[in-house]
Amino acid sequence: MRREIYKEEVSFMVKNINSHICKENVDHNCKCKICGVVCHSIVNDSKGNGTGMVTEWCTNCGKYERYYDDTGTVIESTFRDDIPYNGPVCGGRELNELAIRTDTKCDDMDIVRKARGTEIQRNQQRVFLCWDFENKDVRDIVVSDLLSHDAGADCVVSYIEIQGNNIDENELEQELRESQMLILVISQNLLLKIKDLPEYSIAKRINLPIIPVALDNELLPKLTQQIGAVHGLSIADEEYRIKLKTQLDNMLVSDALINEINEKAFTGRVFLSYRKKDLALARKFMAAFHDIPGFESIAIWYDNFLNAGRVFSEEIEKSIDDSDVFTLLVTPNITESGNYVLMQEYPYAIGCDKSIVAVEVETPDKQEFFEKYKHAMIYTLIDGIHDTFSKIMPNNIVTEINPTRCFLLGVAFYKGILVEKDIERAISLLTRAATKGDFQSARFLGKTYYDLLKYEDSVNWYKKAAEICGSSPNGEGAAAEIYNAIANNFIERGDYKSALEWSLKALPIQEKLFGESNLSVAKTLTDICNSYQNMGDLSNAQQMLDRAADVYSVVADTEKADYIIGCSNIAMAYHNNMSFAKAMKMHLKAVASVEKTYGTENPLTSCVYTRAALTYLRIGVNDTALDLLNKALDISRKTLPPEHPETAQIYILLGDLYDKFGNFPLMLDMKNKALSIQEKVFGKDSWITALTYRDIGTLYAKTESYSSAKDLLLPAFNTLRKALGMNHPFTLETYQIMRTVFDQLGIADADDFYS
Numbered sequence: 001m002r003r004e005i006y007k008e009e010v011s012f013m014v015k016n017i018n019s020h021i022c023k024e025n026v027d028h029n030c031k032c033k034i035c036g037v038v039c040h041s042i043v044n045d046s047k048g049n050g051t052g053m054v055t056e057w058c059t060n061c062g063k064y065e066r067y068y069d070d071t072g073t074v075i076e077s078t079f080r081d082d083i084p085y086n087g088p089v090c091g092g093r094e095l096n097e098l099a100i101r102t103d104t105k106c107d108d109m110d111i112v113r114k115a116r117g118t119e120i121q122r123n124q125q126r127v128f129l130c131w132d133f134e135n136k137d138v139r140d141i142v143v144s145d146l147l148s149h150d151a152g153a154d155c156v157v158s159y160i161e162i163q164g165n166n167i168d169e170n171e172l173e174q175e176l177r178e179s180q181m182l183i184l185v186i187s188q189n190l191l192l193k194i195k196d197l198p199e200y201s202i203a204k205r206i207n208l209p210i211i212p213v214a215l216d217n218e219l220l221p222k223l224t225q226q227i228g229a230v231h232g233l234s235i236a237d238e239e240y241r242i243k244l245k246t247q248l249d250n251m252l253v254s255d256a257l258i259n260e261i262n263e264k265a266f267t268g269r270v271f272l273s274y275r276k277k278d279l280a281l282a283r284k285f286m287a288a289f290h291d292i293p294g295f296e297s298i299a300i301w302y303d304n305f306l307n308a309g310r311v312f313s314e315e316i317e318k319s320i321d322d323s324d325v326f327t328l329l330v331t332p333n334i335t336e337s338g339n340y341v342l343m344q345e346y347p348y349a350i351g352c353d354k355s356i357v358a359v360e361v362e363t364p365d366k367q368e369f370f371e372k373y374k375h376a377m378i379y380t381l382i383d384g385i386h387d388t389f390s391k392i393m394p395n396n397i398v399t400e401i402n403p404t405r406c407f408l409l410g411v412a413f414y415k416g417i418l419v420e421k422d423i424e425r426a427i428s429l430l431t432r433a434a435t436k437g438d439f440q441s442a443r444f445l446g447k448t449y450y451d452l453l454k455y456e457d458s459v460n461w462y463k464k465a466a467e468i469c470g471s472s473p474n475g476e477g478a479a480a481e482i483y484n485a486i487a488n489n490f491i492e493r494g495d496y497k498s499a500l501e502w503s504l505k506a507l508p509i510q511e512k513l514f515g516e517s518n519l520s521v522a523k524t525l526t527d528i529c530n531s532y533q534n535m536g537d538l539s540n541a542q543q544m545l546d547r548a549a550d551v552y553s554v555v556a557d558t559e560k561a562d563y564i565i566g567c568s569n570i571a572m573a574y575h576n577n578m579s580f581a582k583a584m585k586m587h588l589k590a591v592a593s594v595e596k597t598y599g600t601e602n603p604l605t606s607c608v609y610t611r612a613a614l615t616y617l618r619i620g621v622n623d624t625a626l627d628l629l630n631k632a633l634d635i636s637r638k639t640l641p642p643e644h645p646e647t648a649q650i651y652i653l654l655g656d657l658y659d660k661f662g663n664f665p666l667m668l669d670m671k672n673k674a675l676s677i678q679e680k681v682f683g684k685d686s687w688i689t690a691l692t693y694r695d696i697g698t699l700y701a702k703t704e705s706y707s708s709a710k711d712l713l714l715p716a717f718n719t720l721r722k723a724l725g726m727n728h729p730f731t732l733e734t735y736q737i738m739r740t741v742f743d744q745l746g747i748a749d750a751d752d753f754y755s
Contacts, residue, residue, distance in 0.1 A: 030058060110161045111175060116147050116154060125252050125415070128179040129159040130199040132190040137643045137680045141235070142185055142213055144641045145244055148603060155180070155252055173202050174279060177421050181251050181451075186214040186223055186232070188685070194226055207423045209451040211247055215682050218723055229453055231492050235645050235681070236688050238611070241603060242565055251451060253415050261417050265297065265408035268396025269418075270389075271320050271354075272302040273345045274329035275336075281361045282329055285382060286420045292386050294397040296409060296429065299418040317348055324393050326354040328373065331362040335369050342372060350375045355392055359385060406433035407441045414448065434461065439468045439478060446485060455489055462486045480509040484524060491531070500531040519562050522551040526569065545573055549586060559597040561604065564590050568608050571615065580619050587612035603646070606635035610650055617653065622660055629654050648677035652692065664703060671696050687730070690719035694734050701737065706744045713738045 030040045040058040056065055115124060127146060131139040143157050158175060160167075176182065182203040184190070194200055203210055212232035214220050220232045233243050270289075274282045282302055290296050301319045320326060326349035328334065334341055349356060356377035380388040390397060401409065406429050412419050414426035427448065433441035442465035449458035466482040469475030483506035490499035503524055510521045525548035532541035552567050571586035587608075594608045609632040616625035629650055636647045655670035671692060678689040697712030717738055720731040 111158055112161045113156050113158045114143055114147060115156045124154065124156045126156045126158055126179040127181055127183055127248075128176055128199065129157055129183045129185065130190075130197060131159060131185040132187045133162070134189055135187060135681070135683075137641075138185060138187070138215065138235070141641050141644055141681065142183065144644075145241055146183070146248070148241075148639070155248065167198050169198050169202065170280070172198055173206070176202050176208055177206060178416060179208065180253075180415060181209045181211055184210060184212045186212045186219050188215075188219065188683070191219060191222055191226070194223070200227075207452055209251060210453075211251075213244075216686055216688050218687060229455070229493065231453075238607075238649070239569075241607065241646070245561075250447070253411065253417070257411065258417060261408045261412050265405060265412050266299040266418065267398050268298040268325075268393050269323045270298060270300045270325050270327050271323035271345075271349070272300050272327050272329060273341045273349070274302065275331065275333040275339060275341060276303075277333055278329060278331050278361075281331060283420060285329060285359060285361055285385075287422070288382055289385055289389075290419070290422070290425065292389075294399040295386075295389070296425070297398050297401060297405065298389075298393075298396055299412075300420070301418065302420070316345060320345065320349050320352060320354065323354065324396060325389070326356045328356065328358040328377070330358050330360040330364055330369065330379075332364045335364050335372055346373060346375075357388060357392065359388075401429075401432075403433040403436045403438035403441065406430070406436075407438055407444065410441060411444065414444075434464060434468075437468055437471075439465055439472075439475075442468055443478075443482065443485075446482070450485075450489060450492075455493060458489055459486055462489070476509050477513050480506040480513070480520075480524075483509075484527070487527060487531075491527070494534075496531040496534045500528060500535070503528045503531060516551055517554040517556065518551070519555055519557055519560070519566065522548050522555060522566055523562070525551065526566065529573070542577065545570065545577075549574075549582065552586065552589065558589075558593045561597075564594045564597065564604065564608065567593065568611050572611055575615050575618065580615060583615045584612075584619075587615055600631065601635055601638055603635065603639050606632040606639070606646065606650075609635070610646070610653065613653060617657055617660075620660075622657060626654075626657055629657065643677045643680050645677065645681055648674040648681070651677070652695070655695065659699070664699070667699060668696065671699070685719055685723075687720050687723035690716040690723070690734075691730060694720075694730075694737070697741075698737055701741050701744075704744075706741050709741045710738075710745060713741060 113126075129139065129142065129146075131142075139159065143159070146155065146157050158179065176199065182199060184194075184200065186194075190197075200210070202208075210230070212220065212223055212230050214223065214232055214234045216236045217234045220230070220234060223232065224230055233240055233247070237243065272282060272286070286300050286302070289298075289300065301323060303316065326345075328341070328346065333339070336342075346356075356375065358373070358377050358379045360379070360381050378388055378392065398405075410426045410428075410430035410433065411417070412426075413422045413429065415421065427445070430441040430445050430448070434445055442461050446458050446462035446465060449455070449461060462482050462485050466479050466486075469479035469482065472478075483502045487499040487502035487506070490496070490502065507521070507524050507528065510518065510524055514521055525544050529541050529544035529548060532538070532544060548566075549570050552563070552570060555563060557563055567586045567590035571583045571590060574580070574583035574586065590608045591612055594602070594605045598605050609628040613625040613628035613632065616622070616628065633647070633650045633654070636644065636650060640647060651670045651674035655667045655674065658667035658670060661667075675689065675692045675696065678686070678692055682688045693712045693716035697709045697716060700706070700709035700712065713734065717731065717734045720728065720734055724731055726732075726735075
């Protein structure tokens with residue numbers, strides 16, 4: 001299975017799009033002139049035995065790479081160069097033509113990895129994306145949003161490039177085990193087969209956190225009906241990118257904590273040298289090793305992230321240098337000639353004078369093994385690793401682990417940092433520390449169970465964390481943080497009464513500690529406002545909204561994303577309450593802060609401009625609205641994929657604005673540009689797309705082009721009725737417009753036209 005990792009991928013999978021054969025339509029750079037897919041014709045000089053150095057190149061464009069056939073480690077590559085290479089000299093070796101994967105055969109599970117920039121660092125945390133294979137535009141939008149610099153935590157995004165007949169579930173499970181979360185891009189098509197998806201089934205079985213990203217808000221309740229409670233996002237939500245950043249920041253470990261784990265968690269380090277084809281056996285060894293009392297605090301460096309396109313020899317050598325013991329995983333595969341363990345790692349360990357332990361997990365040809373691995377070593381069966389490692393590294397074994405180290409080890413196993421990812425072991429370590437009064441462990445367990453959708457367990461551990469805080473003389477601030485976490489837990493479940501109770505416990509503590517000019521106080525006030533709003537208590541909601549606005553007016557930390565987002569959110573709350581003067585005051589604060597903090601070419605700036613323009617448009621300050629929307633559109637075009645929903649929203653607002661100006665051609669142009677994006681992203685049968693059909697149809701009705709209006713309004717109405725129901729305001733409004741159009745056309749029984 002070849003994994004593609006370049007920013008602009010080198011694709012060895014030939015696709016069938018619109019019934020054409022890509023390789024018959026490529027230019028001199030092997031790019032299909034019809035669909036844009038890169039389609040190389042690959043040959044190599046491999047001996048076919050899976051060992052040794054291989055040169056592989058394209059017979060069309062001449063780009064090439066040299067790599068070890070055993071590990072896939074690339075020594076040299078020109079596949080990511082822009083200028084075609086004329087072809088390498090191959091020493092006269094016989095060429096073996098590779099089987100080109102054709103348009104009709106997609107049996108391989110090709111995984112693409114993408115990251116910011118041009119390289120993937122080994123220790124970068126991973127996110128796996130599951131999509132429906134029908135809408136590449138949506139996939140690319142979500143990938144772009146995950147990798148954007150304003151998304152917060154850095155990560156690698158992996159996904160299967162082409163749907164094949166053979167999904168290797170062992171390979172897929174390996175990939176998911178190395179990931180921090182599974183992102184499900186929920187379309188109507190994916191929703192119908194969600195329970196049959198191997199990605200979803202494996203993620204549930206291994207307790208991998210799952211975040212659904214739906215094409216529209218209406219899909220999330222349908223998803224909940226199928227798989228139970230989820231905390232998902234919708235691309236159509238105006239706060240989608242903000243919420244996505246929050247989810248990433250919550251689920252990915254900070255660089256500071258990773259550094260602390262590297263420095264303080266482990267008492268010893270083992271380098272595990274094994275053949276890639278023996279990964280399952282390597283995992284078996286690591287599990288057995290860490291099951292031994294006292295061995296949990298020993299890190300195991302194993303090569304779980306070798307990718308084409310990067311040279312890891314220096315990193316491997318440094319890891320061997322830093323290890324206390326070099327361990328050979330012995331199987332029949334380790335004696336094959338020319339393999340990377342035999343030719344590179346083992347000789348380097350000898351040169352460093354490392355203690356070498358050979359652990360037999362499957363019986364090899366012993367005579368052949370000792371002929372090839374002649375250096376002095378300790379040889380043991382897997383059942384003997386306790387005695388062997390106890391003797392060779394006695395000072396590294398710790399049977400009594402203090403709570404702080406226990407917490408760091410728990411996080412390490414939960415996230416797979418210098419050890420194999422093992423959620424059960426992580427929870428066991430964290431529970432051990434939390435029951436001894438470790439606040440960090442109790443809080444992390446609360447967050448962990450929340451990510452796993454086990455809300456009651458989450459609340460119980462958060463309460464334990466609050467209890468630990470209560471016994472500390474300086475624990476009030478941490479307690480308030482925990483109270484807000486519990487409130488968010490209840491908000492996620494729609495229990496606003498319980499959420500309000502915990503938010504009201506947090507507020508007086510925060511006001512006491514921080515005063516009334518702190519961002520934390522403002523956020524808690526906003527949460528209380530939202531709870532009151534959802535409970536129907538509009539009077540208290542308005543009071544809390546005003547108090548939050550007052551805090552933002554005097555807060556000092558104005559150059560933070562939380563401040564900008566908070567001001568913008570309060571502005572929109574005032575907008576929705578029709579308190580437009582107050583809304584404008586908060587919009588101006590958000591605009592001033594975002595321009596100062598992020599400049600005028602950042603997606604967050606575009607979002608703030610668009611929201612402010614919405615209020616200006618509502619109160620009739622049209623010139624200012626036009627200026628803000630044009631600025632937002634310019635940023636969106638520069639920083640987002642060309643078919644991003646945020647760009648469509650800007651076009652819609654520009655269309656509304658030109659409608660106010662009475663400029664029919666420009667209004668129609670803007671709405672059609674929005675429609676083009678929506679049809680690609682959401683599909684023609686989405687209620688979101690239907691609203692734009694309705695808007696354009698209404699425009700035609702205003703100009704008395706009733707026949708054209710009918711052709712747009714009828715499908716819009718039928719879509720809205722199916723998606724939202726007949727009694728939804730959008731459906732009823734569209735129905736009334738249609739009746740007017742039908743009357744003008746002299747259609748007496750309009751209901752006959754409804755499907």
